[in-house]
Amino acid sequence: MELKKTTYSELGESVYTTTHESGLKIYIMPKKGFSKSYAVFATKYGSINTDFVVPGENEVTTVPDGVAHFLEHKVFEEEDGKNAFDRFAKYGASANAFTSFAMTAYLFSCTDYFYENLDILLDYVQKPYFTYENVEKEKGIIAQEIRMYNDSPDNVLYFNALKCLYKNHPARIEIAGSVESIMEIDKDILYKCYNTFYHPSNMVLYVVGDVDENKVLELVKKNIRQNQNPGEIKQVFPHEPEEINEPYMEKRLNTSIPKFIIGFKDSEVGGSGRDMLKREIESSIIIEILSGRSSPLYKKLYEGGLVTSSFGGYYNYEESFGWAAIQGEGNDPKKVKELVLEEIENIKKNGIDKEAFERQKKVLYGQFLRMLNSLEGFGNEFVGATLRGSNLFDYPHIVREVSLDDVTKRFNTLFRNDRCALSVVLPSN
């Protein structure tokens, strides 16, 4: 295991990388002068991975919705009835975990005892302890969590947008699954998914802070006992048509003002890590040009009282799906959608404003720099990108090289009337 150092001098950053014999990829980013250190141990396994082929098997395994998130809860549990939080607490670390569509990440940050804490992180994530009792008990806790999400207008709004856009792809399912689906989960299912996806070959370790890279490596050698790489896990997704599922969905919840997401399903997905990063950058630029705060559309909507200041768009994607969201609050979401589509046609007809394009490039470059201020913020993005096969440090270069032609093509692909859906949450009274 030899460390390779890459320096990004114009950004004042550098990264050490290496791969352990088990297949675990390791990234260490030294940050002199920071008080905090941060570590993420993540697996390429999220809520969308309900169908897969275990390495060495031929049959597709299908599991209930919500297993990845259920595992996230259970991995913290330890054999003596305690949990990993107790161990981190002894060394003052603040530990956490999260599950997204395509990854589950275990992490901690601390200002002292970094190596002790890293030792704990590498240890507990590799030591599952599931019993009939502890799995049953967790169902109550997770059911509570799901009910809380079901109460949250923003959460319902978001997943209804996905349900509108996707007929079959599991992106349409809530990360935690449903109260019904988690009841089907048992300890055998958890072990099967754990053994498949928590192999080091499917994982990444990322460390950032004022740390010694060689000491980190020693800890990895000590803690990662597996040395066989079992090969690729085949992820299986149902066929997803290019068309959307439903153009409109609404739900009444406890909110004072209607909330909406106008979603656009992207027909271009996947490709190389760099392709995906480029697509993300181009999409972010055109979303800002269409609906950002300096756009004519924003002015029209805001001054017309159709939206509040919390109006804006963003691009969401993983390797197997991608979509744009234009989100806001206002009393007439259907009218907003109409005006958004009208503006899209205007831009298609008149072309993208060159000045706006150049400004948005500066904005993205600035955002990237800003992200580098935050150990956690940058770390989480970096790990997500790495699991998709992208190098986040390519970002500023791609921003500079993207052309007006590139974004014009992107605009025409992404913003299509027939790939557009509206999700609305209305006040219940």
Add this chain to the structure above:
Amino acid sequence: MVEKYLIKEGINLYFIPNFKFKTFLSSVYIHRPLDESEASLNALLPQVLRRGNKTYKDLTQIQKKCEDLYGAHLFMYSQKKAETHSIVSGIETVSDNFALYKEGILEDSLKFLFDVLLNVVDEFDEDILKQEKDNLIERIKGLINDKRNYAYNRLIQEMCKNERYGVCELGTVERVSQITAKGLMAHYKKIITESPIDIFVSGNLSKEKAIELVKKYTGALPERRAQYPGVVIGDLPKEVRYVEEKLDVTQGKLSMGYRVKGADEYAMILFNTIFGGSTTSKLFLNVREKLSLAYYASSGYDRYKGIMTVNSGIEFSNYQKALDEINLQFSYMKNKNITQEEFDQAMLSIINSYKSLYDGLRSLESFYAAQCGRDMVDLETFIDKLSKVTLEDVFCASENVELDTVYFLKGI
């Protein structure tokens, strides 16, 4: 580290040098007393100022300027800290050494910030005023959307209903509706000439440069004999008040408020951390982990106001059980039933949180800005004092905390 410099009477500059970040931050705090009669004006004013001024005529021009400054964050809002209602205007942009075309972003950003705040139009536009009043009213009505926050705010409202602290920092729908362009302009002129102002500059620049730039752009501001709004610490309650409210929700929220009076602030920070401020706290381990009574259960301590609160999300049917368990854990705190291990872990956790403040420009600024009008304690000194608290000190503090109000939000 923070260095204070008097720009002129009533206007201070606080300089926080920092070289490890890629951005620069500057914020202006105008301090007002928290009061029902002007809370709505203080909340509305920053929203109207953000809409345009003599240099940048409208929202689009302001936004274009932000984008040119590499997507500068221009933020304007009002916040409450104890009985102080501050109007905050700030900007965060990338440092000059990272500019792609070697342009000077720092000075341009400061000039822009002070343009927005000081180069104000002669009369506020009626349309803009109406839009921002409508937006603010929507925000006030929208407070109900985030149930966790809503329950906390309702608790504070109930607990402090006879105090100014119970006033909402966004104002009220009625008061906002009554605001006129003339009234808002009169308020602006009053606060900009009379209120104490604290200006923070943090990032990769010298103190001399910071002083020079701030002096240059605040030249038009007059000196003022300004007093910071004081703080009112409520008495320890004689009995507990219970408040229940029904809303269409599927999860109940149980929030509890405690008064703290006469306790050492540093010892109280430890008290709160042991009680419910970390993942090794009594509340987390018992209410959430051991008894599974709540999805979340934690406590927070506002050292400026002398209030500690517990916030939890529970099943409606678990109300009595959760309340009893929280009370039981609190009685352990009061009866000195705290182990050395609990204390040690809380200490590590809280020191970790405060040391982490060094790693963010905003967090560092907030730490100091919260102390405006008090004797400012350096973060290093603060951490040192905190680390010297003993278990015995926590026992002492426990005599100065009492439950005041229990608020329960349940379903229909």
